[in-house]
Amino acid sequence: MAHLAHWIRLATDSGPVYVDHEKPDWFVPSQEADEILQLLAASRDTDEAAVRLAASRSLPLGRALLTTERLRAQVSAEPAPAYMGRASHLRLTGLKECWFHLTNRCNLACGHCLFGASENSQETLPFDLLRQGLRQARQLGCTLFCFTGGEPFLYPDFLGVLADLLADPTVHAVVLTNGLLLDAHLEALQALPQGRLHLQVSLDGLEQNHEQLRGSGSFGRLMANLDTLRTAGLAVTLSVAINRANLVDLPALVDLAAAKGIHNLHLLWHFLRGKGTAAQFVSPAEILPVLIAAQERAERIKVTIDNVEAMKGQVFSTRAPVTTSLARPGNRWPWVRMAPSFPRRPWSLSRSCVVAISATAWNRSGEPVRCLRPFARPPWRTARSLRSSL
Numbered sequence: 001m002a003h004l005a006h007w008i009r010l011a012t013d014s015g016p017v018y019v020d021h022e023k024p025d026w027f028v029p030s031q032e033a034d035e036i037l038q039l040l041a042a043s044r045d046t047d048e049a050a051v052r053l054a055a056s057r058s059l060p061l062g063r064a065l066l067t068t069e070r071l072r073a074q075v076s077a078e079p080a081p082a083y084m085g086r087a088s089h090l091r092l093t094g095l096k097e098c099w100f101h102l103t104n105r106c107n108l109a110c111g112h113c114l115f116g117a118s119e120n121s122q123e124t125l126p127f128d129l130l131r132q133g134l135r136q137a138r139q140l141g142c143t144l145f146c147f148t149g150g151e152p153f154l155y156p157d158f159l160g161v162l163a164d165l166l167a168d169p170t171v172h173a174v175v176l177t178n179g180l181l182l183d184a185h186l187e188a189l190q191a192l193p194q195g196r197l198h199l200q201v202s203l204d205g206l207e208q209n210h211e212q213l214r215g216s217g218s219f220g221r222l223m224a225n226l227d228t229l230r231t232a233g234l235a236v237t238l239s240v241a242i243n244r245a246n247l248v249d250l251p252a253l254v255d256l257a258a259a260k261g262i263h264n265l266h267l268l269w270h271f272l273r274g275k276g277t278a279a280q281f282v283s284p285a286e287i288l289p290v291l292i293a294a295q296e297r298a299e300r301i302k303v304t305i306d307n308v309e310a311m312k313g314q315v316f317s318t319r320a321p322v323t324t325s326l327a328r329p330g331n332r333w334p335w336v337r338m339a340p341s342f343p344r345r346p347w348s349l350s351r352s353c354v355v356a357i358s359a360t361a362w363n364r365s366g367e368p369v370r371c372l373r374p375f376a377r378p379p380w381r382t383a384r385s386l387r388s389s390l
């Protein structure tokens, strides 16, 4: 059928993948959806495909018609607009988010720190330069400012910088911090507008693993500060830099967050930079099963792992209706999933989120399987929308 012609069916070791010939879009159908799509491709129209489906599956014709038509509607797409080149997408109209790496000075000297920060470091952003950067960013319309280091709370008059910035009611400030100096600044922090100050505190495992990286006593001090912040009514989120040692702690960190009244976890993927070593690195394939366990626990106790939420939007970026409405368990419609099969909850995007990490799909044992890689010649290279712009 003409309107399905933009989907190319590619067979892979782990099942078929449908790739949009006109734009970089793809999905993996269930066996039933694949059968119907092939019937549709080989038929003159939906009615003919439905008649064939009814015959092959011994279905009432009415149901076959409904199933076939619904699937056809889901995978039909507006023609892709002509590609105008990158320049048309790169026109800047303003600045949304601005990061400042304030200093490499730090009250810790963590064993994985990508900046090799320590209390001996002299590298600090000159205050004039910071002020200039803040002013220019504001002039460009920026309302989201993020601060990292080193330890931002060691930067001279950092609380003053935050207070100036947050005096504008449109501005939000995010601070990445090891959390150990927060009690010393409690009063000043309480005076800032809470809804627009976002403290992201690092927690790199349960006590043993956290202290292995961050030093003896750092875990207990952090826990005490988290309690102090909670009592003072200051909300924080936690960030966990995943590594070989602390991966196993991840589900328990979800519990720990909940126990401390913290509702959000942010995961950082290990960088081989500074003190970050290859031995600390852990592959996405190994992270996946643990991430799934952590996500399942998080869902149960109302903690959000924000990476997973962000990834949900990335996996089937332009075809969300296909993944949601067709994929629910118990739904009679053919569901669409990421390859390969995850039969228990095929629609759970947490199982396919590693695509966003490495553009590879994974099997049930967490081993990488070929995903888009077999397509040495991307199908959309000859797309009409691309040709028309050249």
Ligand SMILES: C[S@@+](CC[C@H](N)C(=O)[O-])C[C@H]1O[C@@H](n2cnc3c(N)ncnc32)[C@H](O)[C@@H]1O
Pocket: 106, 112, 113, 114, 115, 148, 149, 150, 151, 152, 176, 177, 178, 179, 200, 201, 202, 203, 204, 239, 240, 241, 268, 269, 270, 271, 272, 273, 275, 276, 277
């Ligand atoms: C560089 S620190 C700066 C802010 C603050 N000192 C802190 O520890 O949160 C920001 C985050 O980067 C993480 N990090 C440090 N080294 C890393 C590495 N090699 N790979 C990935 N994340 C790393 C830390 O665990 C922390 O969560």
Ligand code: SF4
Pocket: 106, 107, 108, 109, 110, 112, 113, 114, 115, 116, 117, 118, 149, 150, 151, 178
């Ligand atoms: S990770 Fe953060 S706390 Fe640790 S040394 Fe680096 S900058 Fe300091």
